[in-house]
Amino acid sequence: MIPGEFDYHSPQTLAEAISLLVEHGDEAKILAGGQSLIPAMRFRLALPGTLIDINRIDGLSYLREENGHLLIGAMTRESALEESDIVQSKYHLLADAAAVIADPLVRNLATVGGNIAHSDPANDHPAVMLAYGATVMAAGPNGTRRIAIDDFFTDLFENSLEENEILTEIRIPTPAAGTGGAYLKLERKVGDYAISAAAVQLTMSGGTCTAARIGLTNVSPVPMRAKNAEQALVGQTLTDDVIEAAGQAAAAECDPSQDLRGSVAYKRDLTRVMVKRTIRKAMERAN
Amino acid sequence: MSKHSITISVNGTDHSAEVDSRLLLVHFIRENLDLTGTHIGCDTTSCGACTVLINGRAVKSCTMFAVQANGAEVDTVEGMAEGGQLHPLQEGFWEKHGLQCGYCTPGMLMSAKHLLSKNPNPTEDEIRWGISGNLCRCTGYNKIVEAIQYAAEKLQQEEVAA
Incomplete structure (x- = not known):
């Protein structure tokens, strides 16, 4: 099955990606790991006129603890969660989920940010992040804002990201003692x-x-x-x-x-x- | 629809082409390069027959656009044997009867190659886990697991000998 026709952009910076989003509006889709989007395009369930591939933007893939939170860059692959000592030793809920998302081949490309931004109730990360009380960071033309996960999912495949915003990071509170x-x-x-x-x-x-x-x-x-x-x-x-x-x-x-x-x-x-x-x-x- | 100039290293050789944005990597490999060892099974990101290594990691080449692989190093089953010598994984599938119809085999081999690169001495469970993205409808998997165990042992012996 062949996807419909589309224009493809691979920006090198977040600012460039956001200006492409502003320019193309709802014609554009962000391509992260592509493990949900590309199958949907092959079934012609999704027919975006423009794809903005954010895989070549540096600095969107990381796992680090800071100020009482685990910060997960949006482009962090699911397989990186499985390979992370921090996740495996301290974030057991996340580690459990990382092992059962799709299959190992898909996890090598699929991203945490994509899983959440897709906002499919069948995906695993939404429930995980709801249980953690996570925060989603979104970058747009007017800067960055934080969205509480409880306010993020609004409908089937819908969320509170604006059309010109990109999900850049997920913040999970470090579990306290007990x-x-x-x-x-x-x-x-x-x-x-x-x-x-x-x-x-x-x-x-x-x-x-x-x-x-x-x-x-x-x-x-x-x-x-x-x-x-x-x-x-x-x-x-x-x-x-x-x-x-x-x-x-x-x-x-x-x-x-x-x-x-x-x-x-x-x-x-x-x-x-x-x-x-x-x-x-x-x-x-x-x- | 946009056209893009890409260069992808496949099995160590650079290939340049002008491709449509919607060309899937598996079609680039099979049709542009005529490397038909990489199979298309389900067409729905389910079966793993199209598995290749991209910069050393096993992924489904039916679920990636060719343009995304621009600049990457891709390994397919055609690159496994060196100098007419089967790779220990290929030898394992031969010796342990790790295939019947053979359709899933190239994908199994590439997934197993990635698995053994991360974990040279996997347990049986780890092998089953490692190939859980690859479907086989013939073998019941037992012979595939034995084939990968054979290869893991042989690769480790070679390492010790070296």
Whole structure:
């Protein structure tokens, strides 16, 4: 399958990329890893008139800790997360997700920024970043601004980036003592999207859960937090009954659609199970 | 549609061409260069038959435009054997019956090459993980895993001997 025709630009600087975006408006798409965009173009689901390839811009690929945050450059490849000692040793939720995104070949090209900017509720990073309470940095003609992840995803494949903005960085708060996270995904085979997956970040103090954030993958039209499930945990000792209640809350508040991966009822119940399992794993890591 | 002058090093030889922006790397390799060892399987970024190395990393060449590879070093299955001698991975697939129809084999070989470059002595699990982006409908994978284990051992022996 051959994509439609398009003009291709490969700017060397971010400023050049932004001015190309300003010039071409909604005709233009940013090409990062291309692992979602190029298949969509080959199916003619996406027909951008202009591609702005940001792979040749220096300084958009990095992982470093600064001022209590992990900074992830937008063009950081998924495989770099798997190979990063910082991620593997301190950011367990992110490390869990990095191992199950698509397949190893795709991860060699796919980028963290692209995964988030694509804003597909079936992608793994949206739920992960919702659970972390991450911040997205966006650069446009008027400078750089920060967007809280809770305000980022607005609709199916839609987000709060302006037409002339580029996602440049993701900031994850460094987990405090007593904080643990996990990501668990059920997929039919390596490379498929999740049937359901849960991202959980918990803070425990003396056996009580003092903070909880839970993100869900592929069980809603917009990437979502399971806020009722979070509330079921906060202030509680995490007994089997409390964890079950959180699982049931997530099953009730998610909004899956029936497809070849299963019925709505199946996906809700699976979400209950995935949330419970992920809470237990996050708890182990918090202690 | 824009046209672009590109130069890509494929198996150590520079190739220059004028290409359409929408030309996929796999089509450049197969049609412009006539290197048909790189296969097209699924056409949907699922099967890994089109796997090549770009600057040493295994990627699906059906999911990259040729113009993106401008200036890169690309390795395909045609570059594996040197001086008429099979690469230890190719020898492993031969000795351990790592293929039946052979359609996935070039992609498997390139993924395995990247895996062994990062991890010269992988466990069976690590091998299965490493080739999890490559589909094989014939072998059930066991013989492919054995082939890669054979190659890992042979490459390590060669390293010790050297």
